[in-house]
Amino acid sequence: MNLRKYLKVYKKFLHTSLASELEYKTNILVDLITAILSLIGSIFLLSIFFQNNGYIGGWKFEQALIIQGIYTILNGITNTWFNPNLTEIVKHIREGTLDFVLLKPIDSQFFISLKKINPSGFLEIMLGFFLLSFCIRINQINLSLSFLTLSFITISCSICILYSLWFFISTTTIWFVKTWNAIEVLRSFLYIGRFPLNSFSFSLRVFFSIIIPIAFITTIPSEVFLGLSQLWKILLEVIVATVFLMTSRKFWLFALKSYSSASS
Amino acid sequence: MVQNIIEVKNLSKSFDISSKKPGLKGTIKHFFRRQTKSLKVIKDISFEIKEGEIVGFLGANGAGKTTILKMLCGLIYPSEGYILVSGYLPFRRKENFLKNITLIMGQKQQLIWDLPPIESFYLNASIYDLDKFEAKKRIKKLSEMLEIDEELFIPVRKLSLGQRMKSELLAALIHEPNILFLDEPTLGLDINAQRNLRKFLLKYNKETNATICLTSHYMKDITSLCKRVICVQEGAISYDGKLDLLLKKLSPVKEILIVCRSEEDAIKLENSGFTIKNKIKNEITIKIENNSITSSLKNILNNYDIEDLFINEPPIDEIIGKLLIKKDYDF
Numbered sequence: 142m143n144l145r146k147y148l149k150v151y152k153k154f155l156h157t158s159l160a161s162e163l164e165y166k167t168n169i170l171v172d173l174i175t176a177i178l179s180l181i182g183s184i185f186l187l188s189i190f191f192q193n194n195g196y197i198g199g200w201k202f203e204q205a206l207i208i209q210g211i212y213t214i215l216n217g218i219t220n221t222w223f224n225p226n227l228t229e230i231v232k233h234i235r236e237g238t239l240d241f242v243l244l245k246p247i248d249s250q251f252f253i254s255l256k257k258i259n260p261s262g263f264l265e266i267m268l269g270f271f272l273l274s275f276c277i278r279i280n281q282i283n284l285s286l287s288f289l290t291l292s293f294i295t296i297s298c299s300i301c302i303l304y305s306l307w308f309f310i311s312t313t314t315i316w317f318v319k320t321w322n323a324i325e326v327l328r329s330f331l332y333i334g335r336f337p338l339n340s341f342s343f344s345l346r347v348f349f350s351i352i353i354p355i356a357f358i359t360t361i362p363s364e365v366f367l368g369l370s371q372l373w374k375i376l377l378e379v380i381v382a383t384v385f386l387m388t389s390r391k392f393w394l395f396a397l398k399s400y401s402s403a404s405s
Numbered sequence: 406m407v408q409n410i411i412e413v414k415n416l417s418k419s420f421d422i423s424s425k426k427p428g429l430k431g432t433i434k435h436f437f438r439r440q441t442k443s444l445k446v447i448k449d450i451s452f453e454i455k456e457g458e459i460v461g462f463l464g465a466n467g468a469g470k471t472t473i474l475k476m477l478c479g480l481i482y483p484s485e486g487y488i489l490v491s492g493y494l495p496f497r498r499k500e501n502f503l504k505n506i507t508l509i510m511g512q513k514q515q516l517i518w519d520l521p522p523i524e525s526f527y528l529n530a531s532i533y534d535l536d537k538f539e540a541k542k543r544i545k546k547l548s549e550m551l552e553i554d555e556e557l558f559i560p561v562r563k564l565s566l567g568q569r570m571k572s573e574l575l576a577a578l579i580h581e582p583n584i585l586f587l588d589e590p591t592l593g594l595d596i597n598a599q600r601n602l603r604k605f606l607l608k609y610n611k612e613t614n615a616t617i618c619l620t621s622h623y624m625k626d627i628t629s630l631c632k633r634v635i636c637v638q639e640g641a642i643s644y645d646g647k648l649d650l651l652l653k654k655l656s657p658v659k660e661i662l663i664v665c666r667s668e669e670d671a672i673k674l675e676n677s678g679f680t681i682k683n684k685i686k687n688e689i690t691i692k693i694e695n696n697s698i699t700s701s702l703k704n705i706l707n708n709y710d711i712e713d714l715f716i717n718e719p720p721i722d723e724i725i726g727k728l729l730i731k732k733d734y735d736f
Contacts, residue, residue: 161519161520244498245503246532
């Protein structure tokens with residue numbers, strides 16, 4: 142793979158999608174306001190849960206805010222990259238414009254996963270980091286190199302898991318043509334990631350750890366923040382992320398063999 | 406000797422197609438127990454195309470023309486058979502193969518809708534690994550050939566269909582491909598835009614010796630661009646050869662309107678053994694076989710007092726239309 146070429150293409154992707162989005166100023170403004178209101182609403186909801194009981198699943202409100210911060214960052218990444226690109230796969234397949242992607246001398250997964258960005262998602266990412274830095278202060282977390290490294294690893298793994306799950310569902314469009322509902326279900330599960338895993342019953346914990354690994358996405362990075370994480374859990378997250386990423390890649394290549402293109 | 410750039414042997418393609426009966430009952434049945442059947446849309450076809458050739462694929466809707474093009478450019482896996490395009494197996498979609506080909510579809514677009522076409526051109530240039538200077542040079546050259554200038558800087562959504570199609574062509578040709586697959590490129594364009602597009606394709610073919618495979622329902626596209634046609638009927642090739650030969654075979658007779666100086670001459674001509682279509686006063690329309698047209702006309706001009714004559718070529722759309730309807734044409 143020619144890295145220089147891919148960086149050059151990605152620069153162009155950034156440029157063209159930013160230029161496209163900036164054509165509609167009001168839409169961007171509405172998106173930005175929605176992101177701020179959504180975060181305020183989420184924190185308000187969380188505070189209601191903690192109003193009568195100081196702890197949920199062994200987590201204090203200040204600690205649970207860390208999960209909210211990580212969720213906000215991941216949701217921002219979802220809105221910046223995954224949503225505009227991966228939902229487009231369905232459109233590409235239904236309308237047959239995937240043909241143009243497949244005939245370009247560039248990796249098709251790279252193209253369809255990164256071609257567009259939604260700049261308003263950046264605000265959510267920034268708000269997430271702002272909330273996390275606030276949590277670091279109120280929870281008196283010591284910012285050591287190992288803490289930063291582990292945080293970076295676990296958050297990166299969370300992004301990989303989330304991307305793989307979404308990409309996997311979108312890929313099934315090649316056979317099923319319409320998969321909007323499955324993506325909506327995934328988004329709903331992601332909302333669950335705003336709460337500590339321990340606050341759910343045992344069967345749900347198993348479900349969200351093994352079947353749909355939402356637990357890995359927010360809880361493990363949050364545990365790293367609070368110094369509660371165990372090494373095996375971090376390793377397990379790295380393994381899960383690698384397996385998911387590789388499987389989604391293989392699945393895409395396999396699915397393309399069944400691609401029949403839309404009729405003209 | 407000109408080499409084959411496309412080789413197709415015993416190519417077949419089957420699709421699983423589901424069918425649904427009408428009404429609510431049919432819909433419920435279709436939802437729970439979908440009945441699919443395998444449909445062979447391409448049936449054991451073989452052909453070769455030489456470098457620099459322009460070949461038209463003719464056929465009714467659903468005959469399999471687009472499926473053939475999509476297999477040639479590697480979008481669809483063949484069920485059986487062998488395809489070699491520019492020395493590559495297309496469905497492997499190797500980088501060097503993809504740099505050699507392009508697909509243009511009249512009904513689908515790759516340009517970024519909200520931005521001027523120039524942005525899509527530079528994006529494509531980076532995908533094809535062209536530097537900025539080279540991209541600029543190619544855009545200038547192609548835009549001159551396509552006669553577009555200001556349109557390059559207007560958002561795609563505000564361009565007319567003709568301007569958009571020209572921009573689509575430029576985006577698809579920026580990497581200077583050797584093989585062009587064109588699927589109904591003039592669809593929906595007005596007569597002038599169609600003519601300009603054909604003019605450009607001929608010029609591009611002449612200047613670069615690119616091979617062009619074209620499907621179109623506009624006969625003018627075929628007659629202006631293609632010397633050779635491949636007729637596809639229900640997934641099989643019914644004719645592969647020169648277009649003029651096909652037309653002669655399909656329409657062996659020409660109609661000639663003869664205006665005689667007097668009605669007497671017209672009556673004499675009527676009784677001279679020619680096949681008469683109709684006669685109105687001194688004007689008479691006769692049918693003459695293509696292979697005897699010269700001798701027959703010589704005979705008429707020498708023996709009758711003729712004021713004027715017109716040779717009517719039957720409209721090509723009508724001739725090809727006949728071919729598309731009749732399934733058992735024997736060439």
